[in-house]
């Protein structure tokens with residue numbers, strides 16, 4: 442299981458400007474522009490699976506999501522696998538949110554903060570959760586051992 446929480450208790454819908462507190466997981470290479478846009482059109486937040494920043498994939502999928510919905514959408518990356526160029530590439534399409542998973546979010550915080558995009562950080566333990574709070578994440582995704590792809594050593598309920 443993967444649990445979402447906003448850092449300051451704001452409703453997720455309010456933070457993201459969506460109708461329903463439903464987020465499409467940014468499954469690398471699988472959550473493409475079409476499903477992400479469909480989730481956003483339906484009132485959730487579609488997150489494009491940017492993962493390792495496959496430039497060709499993102500060059501194809503970013504225009505699809507941005508042109509297929511007029512609702513907020515976002516993009517997720519694996520923080521350990523990317524550099525600032527990946528985030529910049531995505532930010533040029535004006536996502537409403539950027540989610541950083543599985544790594545240190547700090548190298549990317551400033552460039553995200555220069556935009557209106559919400560910063561979502563996925564964490565697998567309490568140290569990562571504290572770091573997410575320290576960097577000012579707007580929303581934190583707590584991943585437990587019971588999630589589909591887990592890097593956590595604890596069930597979500599114990600985090």
Ligand SMILES: Cc1cc2nc3c(=O)[nH]c(=O)nc-3n(C[C@H](O)[C@H](O)[C@H](O)COP(=O)(O)O)c2cc1C
Pocket residue numbers: 442443444466467468469470471490491492517518519541542543563584587588589590
């Ligand atoms: C094929 C696949 C690819 C995934 N790629 C990513 C990814 O790139 N970044 C990420 O944060 N999570 C990725 N995930 C994990 C999902 O975001 C989510 O955390 C996971 O499916 C657990 O969700 P659940 O247990 O609540 O269903 C991936 C999951 C799957 C199945």
